[in-house]
Amino acid sequence: MKNKLVNLIGPSGKTLWKILDEWDSSLREFIKVMNKAYREGMISVKDNRIFVTEKYKHLIQPRLRVKRCGRCRGKLIEFREKKLLKKFVEIVKNRPHVKVEYFQGWIRPIDSIRRIALMDYWDGIADKNIVLIGDDDLESIALGLTNLPKRILALDIDENLLDYIERVSKKFRLNIETLAYDVSNPLPKKLLKKFDIFSTEPLETISGCLAFLSRGASLLKGKDCTGYFGLTTLECSFKKWQEIEKELIGMGFVITDIIRNFSEYPMSDPVGDKEYEDSLKRKLPFKIRGYSKINWYKSWLFRIKAIEKIKPKFKWNEKIKIEVKDEDDITYPY
Amino acid sequence: MKNKLVNLIGPSGKTLWKILDEWDSSLREFIKVMNKAYREGMISVKDNRIFVTEKYKHLIQPRLRVKRCGRCRGKLIEFREKKLLKKFVEIVKNRPHVKVEYFQGWIRPIDSIRRIALMDYWDGIADKNIVLIGDDDLESIALGLTNLPKRILALDIDENLLDYIERVSKKFRLNIETLAYDVSNPLPKKLLKKFDIFSTEPLETISGCLAFLSRGASLLKGKDCTGYFGLTTLECSFKKWQEIEKELIGMGFVITDIIRNFSEYPMSDPVGDKEYEDSLKRKLPFKIRGYSKINWYKSWLFRIKAIEKIKPKFKWNEKIKIEVKDEDDITYPY
Numbered sequence: 152m153k154n155k156l157v158n159l160i161g162p163s164g165k166t167l168w169k170i171l172d173e174w175d176s177s178l179r180e181f182i183k184v185m186n187k188a189y190r191e192g193m194i195s196v197k198d199n200r201i202f203v204t205e206k207y208k209h210l211i212q213p214r215l216r217v218k219r220c221g222r223c224r225g226k227l228i229e230f231r232e233k234k235l236l237k238k239f240v241e242i243v244k245n246r247p248h249v250k251v252e253y254f255q256g257w258i259r260p261i262d263s264i265r266r267i268a269l270m271d272y273w274d275g276i277a278d279k280n281i282v283l284i285g286d287d288d289l290e291s292i293a294l295g296l297t298n299l300p301k302r303i304l305a306l307d308i309d310e311n312l313l314d315y316i317e318r319v320s321k322k323f324r325l326n327i328e329t330l331a332y333d334v335s336n337p338l339p340k341k342l343l344k345k346f347d348i349f350s351t352e353p354l355e356t357i358s359g360c361l362a363f364l365s366r367g368a369s370l371l372k373g374k375d376c377t378g379y380f381g382l383t384t385l386e387c388s389f390k391k392w393q394e395i396e397k398e399l400i401g402m403g404f405v406i407t408d409i410i411r412n413f414s415e416y417p418m419s420d421p422v423g424d425k426e427y428e429d430s431l432k433r434k435l436p437f438k439i440r441g442y443s444k445i446n447w448y449k450s451w452l453f454r455i456k457a458i459e460k461i462k463p464k465f466k467w468n469e470k471i472k473i474e475v476k477d478e479d480d481i482t483y484p485y
Numbered sequence: 486m487k488n489k490l491v492n493l494i495g496p497s498g499k500t501l502w503k504i505l506d507e508w509d510s511s512l513r514e515f516i517k518v519m520n521k522a523y524r525e526g527m528i529s530v531k532d533n534r535i536f537v538t539e540k541y542k543h544l545i546q547p548r549l550r551v552k553r554c555g556r557c558r559g560k561l562i563e564f565r566e567k568k569l570l571k572k573f574v575e576i577v578k579n580r581p582h583v584k585v586e587y588f589q590g591w592i593r594p595i596d597s598i599r600r601i602a603l604m605d606y607w608d609g610i611a612d613k614n615i616v617l618i619g620d621d622d623l624e625s626i627a628l629g630l631t632n633l634p635k636r637i638l639a640l641d642i643d644e645n646l647l648d649y650i651e652r653v654s655k656k657f658r659l660n661i662e663t664l665a666y667d668v669s670n671p672l673p674k675k676l677l678k679k680f681d682i683f684s685t686e687p688l689e690t691i692s693g694c695l696a697f698l699s700r701g702a703s704l705l706k707g708k709d710c711t712g713y714f715g716l717t718t719l720e721c722s723f724k725k726w727q728e729i730e731k732e733l734i735g736m737g738f739v740i741t742d743i744i745r746n747f748s749e750y751p752m753s754d755p756v757g758d759k760e761y762e763d764s765l766k767r768k769l770p771f772k773i774r775g776y777s778k779i780n781w782y783k784s785w786l787f788r789i790k791a792i793e794k795i796k797p798k799f800k801w802n803e804k805i806k807i808e809v810k811d812e813d814d815i816t817y818p819y
Contacts, residue, residue, distance in 0.1 A: 158609055175607070175741075212611035213633060216565035217602045220557035227559040227745070231550035268551045273509070275492055277546035299547060389792050393739040396730065405727040407509075408785075409743045411561070451742075458723045 152176075152184045157193060157203050157210045164202035167435075168418075168443035175411075177388045178481040182434045189436045196437045219412075226413055230268045232297075239264055239293050242323070246289060247315050251426055251484060253308060254354060254475060255287040258381075258414040259446065263288050266350070266379065266414065266452065267297070273408075273454065274348060274377050276300050282342075282370050283307075284334065284351040284363050288414075291316055295325025304342070306332040306366075334362045337468040338369055346370045350379040352414070352450060355387035356474045360395055361464050368402050368457075369467040376457045378404070381414050381450030386479045398464050404455040413452035418443045427482035434481065448482075486510075486518045487527065491537050491544045494528065498536035501769075502752075502777035509745075511722040512815040516768045523770045530771045553746075560747055564602045566631075573598055573627050576657070580623060581649050585760055585818060587642060588688060588809060589621040592715075592748040593780065600684070600713065600748065600786065601627050607742075607788065608682060608711050610634050616676075616704050617641075618668065618685040618697050622748075625650055629659025638680070640666040640700075668696045671802040672703055680704045684713040686748070686784060689721035690808045694729055695798050699805075702736050702797040710791045712738070715748050715784030720813045732798050738789040747786035752777045761816035768815065782816075 159165075159173055174181055188194045193207045203211060219225040230236070240260045249255040258266075267290060270276055276294065280302040283291050291305035305327055307313050313329040320327040330339070349370055353363030360382070367378050382392060396406060418428065428442050465471050476483055493499075493507055508515055522528045527541045537545060553559040564570070574594045583589040592600075601624060604610055610628065614636040617625050625639035639661055641647050647663040654661040664673070683704055687697030694716070701712050716726060730740060752762065762776050799805050810817055 155609075212609060214609065214611065215569075215602050215605045215631060215633075217562050217606040218565075220554060220561055220563050222556040223554035223559075225557075225561040227554055227561070228551050229554050231552075235549075268549050271549045272551040275489075275546060275548065277548065297549060299549075389739045389741065389790060392741075393734055393792060396740055397734045400727055400731045400734070405723045406730055406740060406743065407723065407726075408745055409740065411742055456723060458727060 152180065153188055153193065154210055156184050156188055157207060158212055158214070160194065160201060160203050162203070162208065162211055164200045166200055167439045168445050168447045170201060171447035172445055175384055177479055178385045178431065179388070179479050182481065186436045196439070199440055225411065226265055227410060228265065228269055228272060230265055232264075232268070235293075235296055236261060236264050238296055242292060242319055243289050247311055249287060250309065253287075254483065255309070256416050256427075256448070258288050258352070258450070259417045262414045263290050263293050266290065267293050269452075270348065270350070270379060271297075271299070276348070279347040280345055281348045281350065282346045282367070284349055284367050284370075285353070286316065287312060288352060289316065290350055291327045291329075292319055292325065295320060295323070295327050302328070302346075304328045304330065304346070306330050308333045334366050335471045335473045337470060338366060340467070343369055343467055344372050347372060347376050348379070352381045354473065354475060355383060355391070355479065356477045357391055357394055358471065359473045359475060360387070360391070361398055362471045362473050364395070364399065365402070365463040365465040365471075366467075368404075368461050368463040371457060371461055373461055374457050374459065378455045380453050380455075382453065383448070383450045385448065386481060388479050391479070399455055401462070402464055403457050403459045403461045405458050406453060407456050408452070408454040410452040412449040414450045415446035416448040416450075417446055418448065426484045430482050430484040486514065487522055488544055490518050490522055491527065491541060492546055492548070494535060494537050496537070496542065496545055498534045500534055501773050502779050502781045504535060505781035506779055509718055511813055512719045512765065513722070513813050516815065520770045530773070533774055559745065560599055561744060562599065562603055562606060564599055566598075566602070569630055570595060570598050572630055576626060576653055577623055581645055583621060584643060587621075588817065589643070590750050590761070590782070592622050592686070592784070593751045596748045597622050597624050597627050600624065601631070603786075604682065604684070604713060605631075605633070610682070613681040614679055615682045615684065616680040616701070618683055618701050618704075619687070620650065621646060622686060623650065624684055625661045626653055626659065629654060629661050630657070636662070636680075638662045638664065638676070640664050642667045668700050669805045669807045671804060672700060674801070677703055677801055678706050681706060681710050682713070686715045688807065688809060689717060689725070689813065690811045691725055691728055692805065693807050693809060694721070694725070695732055696805045696807050698729070698733065699736070699797040699799040700801075702738075702795050703801040705791060705795055707795055708791050708793065712789045714787050714789075716787065717782070717784045719782065720815060722813050725813070733789055735796070736798055737791050737793045737795045739792050740787060741790050742786070742788040744786040746783040748784045749780035750782040750784075751780055752782065760818045764816050764818040
């Protein structure tokens with residue numbers, strides 16, 4: 152791990168945020184490794200940049216010249232619907248701020264659009280029934296603007312957010328249905344097995360994530376239906392990924408795609424994100440001034456496909472006990 | 486499925502190979518759907534192109550304008566080591582032809598190079614011990630040319646191929662070790678737990694695939710080691726994917742990445758590939774002249790990471806009964 156860190160920092164040093172941008176394990180490990188490396192004198196901080204100290208520079212290994220694709224940023228696709236993107240960006244400018252108390256965070260508008268574009272490229276969204284389980288990314292609005300799906304339902308715990316979505320839907324005739332819903336509660340029976348595709352950015356505790364995914368599973372019609380969701384490695388360790396993957400397979404799904412760093416959380420929201428960054432910085436052994444300009448907080452996009460009878464981990468009418476926070480959670484400030 | 490086919494063909498018709506290029510299920514289903522659609526008069530063939538008939542054109546749905554990234558072709562990364570690529574291409578020009586009897590096929594040189602580049606980008610290959618389980622893609626040579634790994638071992642059943650690799654290794658001082666090895670046999674004990682990374686394009690029967698992956702698992706040192714392998718959907722149905730994913734998780738791995746269509750098999754080898762295409766064409770209800778110019782036969786790249794004690798499905802000293810062919814196999818001509 153220390154070698155990994157040293158290689159990641161490289162010979163000329165990097166800002167904290169740039170290092171995090173390329174970090175592919177959990178924040179918990181990051182903090183542990185940073186603290187240890189700093190204590191042992193492997194790294195130093197100067198002018199807000201982190202360097203490998205002279206004594207340890209010999210550990211830096213040569214690498215091939217490889218970088219994330221400059222055109223698609225490693226997101227596989229080119230997206231040509233500029234008007235759609237422009238309209239979406241214009242609309243969501245007035246979105247409500249993220250609420251830390253609901254663990255909200257929203258991915259960049261361009262990534263929301265890329266996500267539905269990929270959904271269309273892979274599954275076709277025309278004439279489909281699509282449900283969003285939690286919609287702080289406003290994917291319902293992006294989908295609505297395409298005019299392609301037959302039905303769009305946004306479920307969220309946050310009634311203010313739903314009010315906003317409804318207002319936008321009415322104004323632009325997007326025909327989005329909304330429903331105030333807490334994933335720990337049973338699902339309304341009339342929604343069961345009504346959807347072709349679900350999409351969600353779940354809570355990243357095991358119980359939280361499996362609650363979101365179980366609800367998604369219960370809402371799908373059955374075989375050949377697909378689900379899209381994002382997981383970070385930052386607050387959802389690979390150990391938890393493994394558990395989640397195992398449960399998904401047991402629920403009747405196959406994992407078809409995992410795209411690293413597909414969704415970027417913009418570090419610019421005046422309410423949420425500074426608190427998240429502060430809470431990370433407090434855990435490091437040195438002082439870093441200011442906030443990031445790059446989107447180091449990213450989730451990896453999963454696509455799953457039902458290939459047999461769907462067996463949700465939690466039954467639709469079951470009340471689920473959800474932990475909203477576990478030992479991997481670093482950015483939650485309270 | 487028929488709707489999927491009709492949407493895939495689109496309003497202006499496509500060649501067989503272009504349709505296959507975008508097909509994301511098995512060839513077995515492809516043949517079934519094509520036969521049915523043709524029998525029912527949904528599709529017709531003219532001038533070697535397949536069209537949706539007028540009567541069914543109304544089923545074609547609108548799509549967003551999305552396409553595979555033109556720069557990286559959906560492979561995430563840009564690769565700047567042009568000299569390395571050039572040298573590799575130059576060397577492998579003289580490679581032995583693929584042998585149908587060993588189910589060989591080789592991915593495009595640029596994709597072999599992209600694969601090791603990604604391996605370096607994600608894991609760092611400098612100073613690593615890397616083992617190839619089957620090496621018809623000549624990845625050992627690509628790795629050797631970087632001069633970065635500490636140890637490269639190519640295992641293959643085909644002694645002629647190994648002779649070729651040895652000759653190249655000697656000529657260019659690549660320091661590649663080779664060993665004639667059939668995955669159904671126990672592993673040499675001295676190789677156990679000696680490697681940081683394995684890479685393979687396994688047989689696509691369940692028993693074959695799990696044999697390759699178990700051997701890979703036995704060769705890895707343990708926690709934090711990674712494996713790279715390719716699976717097609719064409720001859721390895723999602724049902725089999727699901728089984729393989731389940732077993733991998735049971736073996737102590739987490740699946741970290743799945744990149745669709747990462748490795749393309751060039752349809753140009755004078756021995757192997759025409760036979761593969763003929764054998765597919767014989768199963769279709771209409772005649773298609775000639776062979777493809779596009780690389781429609783592709784595998785999806787998996788990266789797995791050991792996150793706990795590795796428990797190979799088949800023990801290292803176990804003889805494994807391998808089926809080389811199952812009902813998904815369409816291209817094997819005999």
